[in-house]
Amino acid sequence: MTKVPIGIVRFPGTNCDQDVFDAVATVELACPVWLWHKETDLRGVKGVVLAGGFSYGDYLRAGAIARFSPIMKEVVRFASDGGPLLGICNGFQILTEAGLLPGALMRNDRLTFICRPQSVKVETADTLFTRQYESGQVVSLPVAHAEGNFAADPDVIDRLEDERRVVFRYVDYRGDNGPDSNPNGSINDIAGVINERGNVLGLMPHPDRAMDRVLGSADGRGLFQGLVEAAA
Amino acid sequence: MLVKARVEVHIQLKPGMLDPQGETLEHALTAIGYEGVCSMRVGKWITFEIEGDESDAVESQVEEMCDRLLANPIIERYEYHVMREER
Numbered sequence: 001m002t003k004v005p006i007g008i009v010r011f012p013g014t015n016c017d018q019d020v021f022d023a024v025a026t027v028e029l030a031c032p033v034w035l036w037h038k039e040t041d042l043r044g045v046k047g048v049v050l051a052g053g054f055s056y057g058d059y060l061r062a063g064a065i066a067r068f069s070p071i072m073k074e075v076v077r078f079a080s081d082g083g084p085l086l087g088i089c090n091g092f093q094i095l096t097e098a099g100l101l102p103g104a105l106m107r108n109d110r111l112t113f114i115c116r117p118q119s120v121k122v123e124t125a126d127t128l129f130t131r132q133y134e135s136g137q138v139v140s141l142p143v144a145h146a147e148g149n150f151a152a153d154p155d156v157i158d159r160l161e162d163e164r165r166v167v168f169r170y171v172d173y174r175g176d177n178g179p180d181s182n183p184n185g186s187i188n189d190i191a192g193v194i195n196e197r198g199n200v201l202g203l204m205p206h207p208d209r210a211m212d213r214v215l216g217s218a219d220g221r222g223l224f225q226g227l228v229e230a231a232a
Numbered sequence: 233m234l235v236k237a238r239v240e241v242h243i244q245l246k247p248g249m250l251d252p253q254g255e256t257l258e259h260a261l262t263a264i265g266y267e268g269v270c271s272m273r274v275g276k277w278i279t280f281e282i283e284g285d286e287s288d289a290v291e292s293q294v295e296e297m298c299d300r301l302l303a304n305p306i307i308e309r310y311e312y313h314v315m316r317e318e319r
Contacts, residue, residue: 060276060301060302061304064301064304065301068301096306097304103306104304104306104307106245106249106250106307107252107253108252109250109252110252111252111253111256149250151249151306151307152306153306185250185252
């Protein structure tokens, strides 16, 4: 069978590109493809991932400069044609800056860079990306960011909630909303959201760092499997 | 007519948006003995020079720059000052 090419975009300062490449490569039938930010052609990939890191040094605001990279024009076109697009951490920040997802990621409320395993609830398995999970399932994914505090106008938040577009939420290990379950002050404990059409997903936690139980968790695998299935 | 101008852009989080940096600095000032400090907000101050054909064009260009890149209108508000230099 033909392999499904999945593009992984590299901006200057992206640093989870290799992790994402390896994560995609574990999925049967997937073939990860590097895409440099200066490219103006997605080379026929069927899915795109914007990986984590510090594109352009997080200058000005995280993701603000990367969104104007030449490749982003093609990424926007790809998404508007319905192609599956996943943004992880800095990739999520870039997607909000590009207007492909609503809201913005602000400085964590406690100002610190947080780096720890985090319990996350998969709110809905009814998306292209999360079909490998069950709705309400609690998974463990590492978070590593200083700007993950999701914010948007109240009417935007209401709409996201009403349309069940909050895909991931920070919880404690029991799946509850505890005093320390929200690591960054994100409104409604939002960890990841999807666009209206259902083909663009952004999340702050790192599924790419949860690919092997030996390293703490393999809970991220389902997301890459979902992505590749959506792209196939 | 060619216009040269110096531009200052001030960017701040919108009112109501939590500003943990501002809060932290406020606490720090209180801790070192400055009383009565409140409502502290931390923002950005950007300066640059620009050349344009028409004086109006400079303003609208700066505004566009703020909306597209310099500020994120979802969470921030901005104001700018354009100071023309005679040529």
